[in-house]
Amino acid sequence: MKEIIVLSGKGGTGKTSIVASLAVLAQNMVLADCDVDAADLHLLLQPSVREKHDFQSGQTALIDGIKCTQCGLCIELCRFNAIKEFKVIPTFCEGCGFCYRVCPADAIIMQNNIAGQYFISDTRFGTLVHARLGIAQENSGKLVALVRQKARELAKEQKVEYIICDGSPGIGCPVISSLSGADLALLVTEPTLSGIHDLERVLGVCRYFNIPAMVCINKYDINEDNTCRIEDYCLAQQVKVVAKIPFDKAVTEAIMQGVPVVSYNNSKVSPQIKLLWQNIVTELKFKTELRK
Amino acid sequence: MLKRMLKLKNSVIDKMIISVASGKGGTGKTLVATSLALSLKDKYSVQMLDCDVEEPNDHIFFKPTITGSEDVNISIPKIDENKCTNCGKCAEVCAYHAIAVLPNTVLVFPNLCHGCGACAYLCPENAITEEDNQIGVVEYGQADKIDFVQGKLNVSEAMPTPVIKKVKEYVNDKCVSIIDVPPGTSCPVVESVTGSDFCLLVTEPTPFGLNDLTLAVETVKALGIPCGIVINRAGKDNDVIEDYCVKENLPVLLTIPFDIKIAKLYSRGITLVEGIPQWKENFIELFNLIQEQVYERNHSLKR
Numbered sequence: 056m057k058e059i060i061v062l063s064g065k066g067g068t069g070k071t072s073i074v075a076s077l078a079v080l081a082q083n084m085v086l087a088d089c090d091v092d093a094a095d096l097h098l099l100l101q102p103s104v105r106e107k108h109d110f111q112s113g114q115t116a117l118i119d120g121i122k123c124t125q126c127g128l129c130i131e132l133c134r135f136n137a138i139k140e141f142k143v144i145p146t147f148c149e150g151c152g153f154c155y156r157v158c159p160a161d162a163i164i165m166q167n168n169i170a171g172q173y174f175i176s177d178t179r180f181g182t183l184v185h186a187r188l189g190i191a192q193e194n195s196g197k198l199v200a201l202v203r204q205k206a207r208e209l210a211k212e213q214k215v216e217y218i219i220c221d222g223s224p225g226i227g228c229p230v231i232s233s234l235s236g237a238d239l240a241l242l243v244t245e246p247t248l249s250g251i252h253d254l255e256r257v258l259g260v261c262r263y264f265n266i267p268a269m270v271c272i273n274k275y276d277i278n279e280d281n282t283c284r285i286e287d288y289c290l291a292q293q294v295k296v297v298a299k300i301p302f303d304k305a306v307t308e309a310i311m312q313g314v315p316v317v318s319y320n321n322s323k324v325s326p327q328i329k330l331l332w333q334n335i336v337t338e339l340k341f342k343t344e345l346r347k
Numbered sequence: 348m349l350k351r352m353l354k355l356k357n358s359v360i361d362k363m364i365i366s367v368a369s370g371k372g373g374t375g376k377t378l379v380a381t382s383l384a385l386s387l388k389d390k391y392s393v394q395m396l397d398c399d400v401e402e403p404n405d406h407i408f409f410k411p412t413i414t415g416s417e418d419v420n421i422s423i424p425k426i427d428e429n430k431c432t433n434c435g436k437c438a439e440v441c442a443y444h445a446i447a448v449l450p451n452t453v454l455v456f457p458n459l460c461h462g463c464g465a466c467a468y469l470c471p472e473n474a475i476t477e478e479d480n481q482i483g484v485v486e487y488g489q490a491d492k493i494d495f496v497q498g499k500l501n502v503s504e505a506m507p508t509p510v511i512k513k514v515k516e517y518v519n520d521k522c523v524s525i526i527d528v529p530p531g532t533s534c535p536v537v538e539s540v541t542g543s544d545f546c547l548l549v550t551e552p553t554p555f556g557l558n559d560l561t562l563a564v565e566t567v568k569a570l571g572i573p574c575g576i577v578i579n580r581a582g583k584d585n586d587v588i589e590d591y592c593v594k595e596n597l598p599v600l601l602t603i604p605f606d607i608k609i610a611k612l613y614s615r616g617i618t619l620v621e622g623i624p625q626w627k628e629n630f631i632e633l634f635n636l637i638q639e640q641v642y643e644r645n646h647s648l649k650r
Contacts, residue, residue, distance in 0.1 A: 152465065224531075225531075
């Protein structure tokens, strides 16, 4: 079983469109949407939800106004400025429990958060594990870890070969959580200066956690000079550029229709995405052989 | 028209915080934030704060002269092995499992520590002091007439929020401050948007754009901040967003058409108003509309 995580650093480079298309091509796989903040993969796969679970994570302090003597110790000690006028501001509370432990009047309790929900769904292409973090909640990293764990369990059960994960933009906690222990990170970038800058940072994270990475340049013909720069950079970093996908309005049209672009029509991006998948499969097989 | 001009005259607000957010990544936050700042710089004092500390991009467009920087640290525990009795209290009180007490030693995992300080305060032996762990940096400087501030989270660090907090300490309440917000809807977004007078939500007319806009609107509403919509890459499918905005009573304040020329400018790190100067007027009009919205809201709050 091989786990592939699709990341980008910068948002909107085409992660989700590519993941949905890989799902069509791979067939024998389980999907995981690790962008729990703003999950979109379900919009292309029309999943029917089979299971729905609450995601409990972390705690929030609550002050009992009757017991509280307004001594002010909690306000003084809270590093997150989460207590104002002897009331807890839930969006600022990080659930450390410091106030609860020091309150001389025992006026503070810690309550469990329901920080979101996760779903196990059936799609035409395979099982999808996805999630929804509650509005303005934290701990997205833990929810990502949970989504991946469920995806792995299902993949084992179904004896499938691949897990394909759609990642979130950025380089922080949900990204780190989706990377750890993955077999391959596919970095989708675009030939813009922002895209290049963000690629360098997300590749840095892959390096730090020792995850092999490959690069796919999406909309490569928007700026071919920048595409060359990315290729040179990748060459210098010894990272393979596995596909160059042209800009095509068919990608947006497919999103409008709610279907993966490779099953939308014979657009010029489809052969490139097919090539991308072949290259990923070859790379993973090669790595397995090497290990043997 | 006259009525509107009168209203505008009364509603000129030259000090406010406008955050530019989106939910979905890559919809054009940076494009809108940078062009808005450049369009206002001749008339107002303008400050640009890049709170997308995981992937800050505004500097690519502004090429600012950085004049100073400040480290962002969180306090992590340092254990004095001579005083420590391995009682286990610190591990017990740590909500983030950042401390493990073994028979002969105590391990601290800095990446998990949120710096709450509970362990140091509650250690019965006073064996814990706190030391700084650098997780990022805030840089500041000038770009033309614009005051520029950006945060950068160190690669491999997981917690952007303390860096965002530090960036926001630089907010100057005597000017128009424009905050570039990271994508998403969770804690980094909340931290960036909190305290704004107005939030611009940039979206695109696709089901992805709509789905993530819906989440972003919920987040901003939960914070009680008024918001307005910018539709980027607009085209024949604008109804996707416009219908939702009518239903939710959200104003669409600016529409930027899909244009390969704009995409190419962006790819070279050129802002929209520099590449196509006619756009400046549209961004000034956008600011006027924001002023009206903020004015009306302040007015209705007073009543």
